[in-house]
Amino acid sequence: MTDNFQNDINNLVEELNFQGSKKFKLIVLFGLLGDFDSFEYAINLKNYIDNHKDNTLDIFAIAIGNHNGKRKFCKYTGFCEENLIVVSDNQIHNNLKVSKGLDIGLGGWINMLLMLTGINSFKTIKEVIRGYTGDQKAKQIYSEFDEIDILKFLKFSGNSFKQVFGSGYLRPFELATFRLSNMNEIILNWSDYILHEKYLPQRGASFLLNDKNQVIYKFFSNNVLGYSPNMRDPLGFLSDQIKE
DSSP: OOHHHHHHHHHHHHHTTOOOSSSEEEEEEEEETTSHHHHHHHHHHHHHHHHOTTOSEEEEEEEESOHHHHHHHHHHHOOOGGGEEEESSSHHHHHTTOOOOOOOSSOHHHHHHHHHTTTTOTTHHHHHHHHHHOBTTSOOOOOTTOEEEETTTEEEETHHHHHHHOSSSBOTTHHHHHHHHHHHHHHHTHHHHOSOGGGTTOOOEEEEEOTTOOEEEEEEOOSTTOSSSOTTSTTHHHHHHOOO
């Protein structure tokens, strides 16, 4: 960890008033609000907070977007609106050396589509396939009581996964269904979630700080659907680093 990087984090905490009141703080840099990773990561973080009511962690996030998008994003994902800062460009990402993703000079759409095929985003295809095939070593997403609404015309309950595939693990098509639901929300509110298409390839990062604001964990994403080093357990790093 270089002194310059630690100083950059300290400055970010001060400038954005990411003070918090708990022993640890997690600072997340999303790309665009409307990025697949932003939605999925935010929902997982919300669930983590719900499952650790008395934990010692404050979570703050920065995303490229506008205030309408922020309001809708937090309503959909459950992420705390007060702890999300929206910015109009990727200057903070650049300052912290976060990957911009692929750029072949033909615009954000082309760059993103190429990354989705695995170009300069090597783990993406594997993660997409896992969404359809399931994963015995990952947790299930839907309970049997969840009501799932895809594109307003396909509605079913989480019990469907249980009846066909059982329970207790990530069932086939379950993660793909979850991501399709998120994609539907993005498409329906495209102008609010996608501030500018040139930022579509922008990746994110995570920084875990202790009570002295020292960075004790960091991760820089290079892949679409790769906001964690272990996508089977995306927030496993918190359990490894935080001892409540």
